[in-house]
Amino acid sequence: MASYALQRLIQSVFVLLAASIVVFLAVYGIGNPIELLVPPQASALEREELVRRLGLDLPLWRQYLVFAWNALHGDLGRSFVHGVPAIELILTRLPATLELVVLAMTIALAGGIPLGLLAGLNTESRASRLIMGGTVLGYSLPNFWKGMMLILVFAVLLGWLPTSGRGETVEILGLKTSLLTLDGLKHLILPALNLSIPNMALMIRLVAAGTADAKAQDYVKYARAKGVRPRRIVGRHILRNILIPVVTVAGIEFGSLVAFSTITETVFAWPGMGKLLIDSIYQLDRPIVVAYIMLATFLFVTVNLLVDLAYAALDPRVRLVGEAG
Amino acid sequence: MSAFRHAVPAFAVLALAAALPAGAQTLRVALSSEPTSVDPHYHVLAPNNALAAHIYDALVDTDEAQRLVPALATSWKSDGANKWTFQLRKGVKFSNGKPFTAEDAIFTFCRVAKNETNIAGGNKDLIRGMKSIEAPDAHTLVVTTVEPEPLMPRLLAGIQILTSSIAAHGKITFSLDTNCGVTGPWPTVTQFNEGSVAIGTGPFKLKSYVRGSAIELVRNDDFWGEKSPWQAVKFVPVTNAGPRLAGLIAGDYDLIENPAARDLGRLKDDKRFAWVSTPSSRVIFFQLDVARSPSPFVADAKGENPLRDVRVRKAMSMAIDRDAIAKRIMDGAAQPAYQFLPTGMFGTLPNPPVIRFDPAAARKLMAEAGYANGFDLTITTTNDRYVNDSQIAQAVAGYLSQIGIRAKVDAMTRAIYFPRRAKREFSFSIGGWGSAEASNFMRYWAATLDAKKTHGTSNYGGLADPEFNDLISKALVTMDDEKRAELLRQAGAKLLDLHAFIPLHFENTIWAHRADLVVKGRTDQYTLAMSVAPAKK
Numbered sequence: 001m002a003s004y005a006l007q008r009l010i011q012s013v014f015v016l017l018a019a020s021i022v023v024f025l026a027v028y029g030i031g032n033p034i035e036l037l038v039p040p041q042a043s044a045l046e047r048e049e050l051v052r053r054l055g056l057d058l059p060l061w062r063q064y065l066v067f068a069w070n071a072l073h074g075d076l077g078r079s080f081v082h083g084v085p086a087i088e089l090i091l092t093r094l095p096a097t098l099e100l101v102v103l104a105m106t107i108a109l110a111g112g113i114p115l116g117l118l119a120g121l122n123t124e125s126r127a128s129r130l131i132m133g134g135t136v137l138g139y140s141l142p143n144f145w146k147g148m149m150l151i152l153v154f155a156v157l158l159g160w161l162p163t164s165g166r167g168e169t170v171e172i173l174g175l176k177t178s179l180l181t182l183d184g185l186k187h188l189i190l191p192a193l194n195l196s197i198p199n200m201a202l203m204i205r206l207v208a209a210g211t212a213d214a215k216a217q218d219y220v221k222y223a224r225a226k227g228v229r230p231r232r233i234v235g236r237h238i239l240r241n242i243l244i245p246v247v248t249v250a251g252i253e254f255g256s257l258v259a260f261s262t263i264t265e266t267v268f269a270w271p272g273m274g275k276l277l278i279d280s281i282y283q284l285d286r287p288i289v290v291a292y293i294m295l296a297t298f299l300f301v302t303v304n305l306l307v308d309l310a311y312a313a314l315d316p317r318v319r320l321v322g323e324a325g
Numbered sequence: 326m327s328a329f330r331h332a333v334p335a336f337a338v339l340a341l342a343a344a345l346p347a348g349a350q351t352l353r354v355a356l357s358s359e360p361t362s363v364d365p366h367y368h369v370l371a372p373n374n375a376l377a378a379h380i381y382d383a384l385v386d387t388d389e390a391q392r393l394v395p396a397l398a399t400s401w402k403s404d405g406a407n408k409w410t411f412q413l414r415k416g417v418k419f420s421n422g423k424p425f426t427a428e429d430a431i432f433t434f435c436r437v438a439k440n441e442t443n444i445a446g447g448n449k450d451l452i453r454g455m456k457s458i459e460a461p462d463a464h465t466l467v468v469t470t471v472e473p474e475p476l477m478p479r480l481l482a483g484i485q486i487l488t489s490s491i492a493a494h495g496k497i498t499f500s501l502d503t504n505c506g507v508t509g510p511w512p513t514v515t516q517f518n519e520g521s522v523a524i525g526t527g528p529f530k531l532k533s534y535v536r537g538s539a540i541e542l543v544r545n546d547d548f549w550g551e552k553s554p555w556q557a558v559k560f561v562p563v564t565n566a567g568p569r570l571a572g573l574i575a576g577d578y579d580l581i582e583n584p585a586a587r588d589l590g591r592l593k594d595d596k597r598f599a600w601v602s603t604p605s606s607r608v609i610f611f612q613l614d615v616a617r618s619p620s621p622f623v624a625d626a627k628g629e630n631p632l633r634d635v636r637v638r639k640a641m642s643m644a645i646d647r648d649a650i651a652k653r654i655m656d657g658a659a660q661p662a663y664q665f666l667p668t669g670m671f672g673t674l675p676n677p678p679v680i681r682f683d684p685a686a687a688r689k690l691m692a693e694a695g696y697a698n699g700f701d702l703t704i705t706t707t708n709d710r711y712v713n714d715s716q717i718a719q720a721v722a723g724y725l726s727q728i729g730i731r732a733k734v735d736a737m738t739r740a741i742y743f744p745r746r747a748k749r750e751f752s753f754s755i756g757g758w759g760s761a762e763a764s765n766f767m768r769y770w771a772a773t774l775d776a777k778k779t780h781g782t783s784n785y786g787g788l789a790d791p792e793f794n795d796l797i798s799k800a801l802v803t804m805d806d807e808k809r810a811e812l813l814r815q816a817g818a819k820l821l822d823l824h825a826f827i828p829l830h831f832e833n834t835i836w837a838h839r840a841d842l843v844v845k846g847r848t849d850q851y852t853l854a855m856s857v858a859p860a861k862k
Contacts (some may be wrong), residue, residue, distance in 0.1 A: 031744025039369060040769040040782035041447030050445040074443040081368075082361050082536070083442050093537065148567055155575045163572040165561050166538050260348040271537030279564075282709070284740050 012301045019297040033284035077287030086291035095175045097272035101257040103192040108199035116207025138201030147194045147267035164269040189269040210242030259296040351557040357583040359562035364517035365485035369446030376853035381485035381525030385478045389847040391761040392653035409477045413464040417549045419488040420530045432489035434507035442514040458499035468616040473802045491522040558854040579840040582852045586656035596682040600837040603846025607759035611827040614752040617789030622703035622752035638824035644728045662828035665766040672763030673814030687728045699729030705756040708736040763813040788825040
């Protein structure tokens with residue numbers, strides 16, 4: 001077991017290393033950020049001073065080594081554009097993104113599972129067709145357009161909710177959250193809804209397909225023959241069995257929403273990490289982009305590692321394969 | 326707008342706010358781009374400069390037409406050579422209660438020169454070009470420069486004054502080698518953003534700066550000048566034009582900058598909103614690769630660069646219908662340009678020759694130059710930097726094709742465009758530049774590259790005209806305003822004759838706002854709470 005864990009750990013380190021090299025090269029390849037930062041009024045001397053301070057005068061491989069060495073010490077560099085540590089910039093944005101994603105996923109699951117069950121149980125009914133048709137729209141309409149429509153309807157025409165931005169925040173355990181103020185929640189609803197729609201559509205399709213499949217299974221037929229109440233069949237037998245893929249997909253979606261909900265954040269001027277990433281890419285703010293991707297990779301690698309270790313603990317076959325290899 | 330009547334909650338709040346006495350109001354502004362720092366010396370960018378103007382003052386200020394007006398200096402004069410004397414305003418206090426004196430100015434200039442957390446922008450050079458700064462008394466400042474610097478007041482308008490009380494210091498003198506008498510650490514960009522050292526003499530004080538969310542200011546009741554009618558100002562960055570306008574209509578903001586001109590139709594019939602569209606000093610132009618051959622994106626039948634021929638360049642300029650571009654593509658929010666700074670600003674031609682849209686004459690000129698059959702050209706442009714930039718390039722390609730030039734458009738994001746342009750990878754590329762007097766554009770874009778003197782740092786077209794270079798070099802050290810203006814006019818006329826740049830138009834800046842506000846648009850495109858007042862009833 002220990003050797004398997006070690007093996008997986010080493011693999012994870014290599015994944016991180018590879019990711020850092022790829023991202024570093026990619027951002028480096030786009031172009032020279034100095035041309036975006038420095039106006040023509042700056043003298044050659046002033047310009048060179050900045051180039052040197054940002055470490056851009058070194059050859060690429062040395063820039064990478066400097067970065068890697070600092071990263072090992074927990075320093076992912078300073079933003080070219082903002083002049084503050086990249087990691088600090090990203091982490092101050094994390095709470096805004098997390099609350100948005102948590103709310104969005106809650107809406108997606110709370111709406112998606114019951115609707116999916118409904119659609120899956122009566123595949124031929126009109127309601128089911130309506131729901132399934134809706135998912136196609138929910139999934140295929142562009143996020144940007146949906147966001148604008150939500151703003152138009154709920155903020156401009158009805159005037160119920162604010163158009164964009166983050167509301168009032170309160171500090172809890174050092175983290176600023178807008179989940180606990182009325183103003184904050186009002187600001188949260190539209191972007192969370194926008195983010196949740198495609199995910200809800202995905203959940204509905206998953207659950208509906210699973211349900212339709214499960215209800216034809218022998219164990220459901222047997223339960224029905226045994227005279228189990230329909231409610232219990234759905235809740236205990238069908239739902240439990242189809243939840244496994246739902247949980248898996250929800251987990252993956254959660255991760256990618258945290259890291260890449262850029263469009264929604266941009267439309268709603270939400271001060272989250274996704275917006276920071278997209279702004280930084282446009283400005284060639286390499287330290288932010290690299291730190292961001294590294295952090296996202298780290299997140300995914302850690303989760304994967306934990307999952308794999310959990311598998312190993314549960315399933316002896318995995319362990320044996322690991323030791324043989 | 327019957328739909329809006331349903332917007333009860335938001336609008337009720339708005340109506341309530343409007344009913345309150347002017348002194349109690351908060352002005353809510355949606356910005357199209359966010360300042361990157363509260364440190365006024367961090368990065369010379371329009372959003373940063375605009376924010377700084379609320380909190381700090383420079384010695385000299387600029388009004389809405391970019392004319393110099395007194396600020397912390399009440400008057401200034403030069404001795405006709407290397408010395409500038411500034412009389413400083415008395416009785417001014419910083420927002421921490423400390424009085425403003427010449428020492429603060431010297432401290433500030435030292436900080437600019439010693440700043441290790443900023444992004445290069447030219448101000449360091451300005452300070453390093455100062456031989457000495459003396460303060461004969463607490464309210465007089467004498468600046469002696471190495472080279473004559475006629476633009477000193479203009480340049481100092483870009484340096485916001487800090488209080489020396491934000492760093493431990495002994496006696497402050499202008500001696501960069503001995504750290505000017507500052508004994509403690511210099512304040513950093515982070516300290517400014519947190520607000521602990523964001524102390525100025527301006528009309529507002531910083532309340533909070535939350536990156537990505539909002540910047541909140543409160544009125545400085547001890548301000549030396551005219552006090553703002555706004556008790557507080559809240560700037561919210563909303564980078565997308567659609568949501569920004571929606572926010573105005575929904576009553577979330579009182580003022581928004583840069584709504585899309587084509588969307589203004591929605592406000593037209595709505596009495597609750599109005600907008601101002603102010604011609605700015607930002608010129609949009611094409612820069613032509615005029616020197617080398619071959620050139621990467623233009624080639625005649627022999628593979629040579631036809632842009633070296635001034636007749637070809639002139640023909641191209643004549644083939645473009647500037648009025649149509651301003652009217653249709655820019656939706657009227659642009660003024661056709663025939664020089665590089667709007668007529669009337671310092672050193673401009675009073676009557677620049679209008680380049681008539683005349684494709685027939687242009688074709689003739691092309692034939693004369695031996696290009697009756699045209700040539701192949703790729704126009705390179707950004708698609709996210711200037712208003713409608715890629716559509717403009719498309720239109721120009723259309724016009725050029727009418728005189729036989731087979732023009733294509735290559736549009737790209739600025740993150741790719743600017744680094745490539747700096748490597749001189751283009752032949753016919755879009756550019757934009759805003760300035761306050763005529764020497765600026767000519768020095769950085771048209772003069773031949775001279776890294777030592779910071780001339781021609783953006784001369785990507787390789788223009789090298791000795792006569793023009795002489796004129797601009799002379800103008801840059803001519804202290805007498807009249808003589809300098811004359812030299813600049815000569816240089817400007819020469820530059821227009823060379824047709825190495827094709828000026829297209831000056832962008833308008835648009836501010837949309839509640840109808841019960843009066844907004845003064847600025848040619849420098851800054852959005853300032855100082856330009857906004859409640860309408861008198």
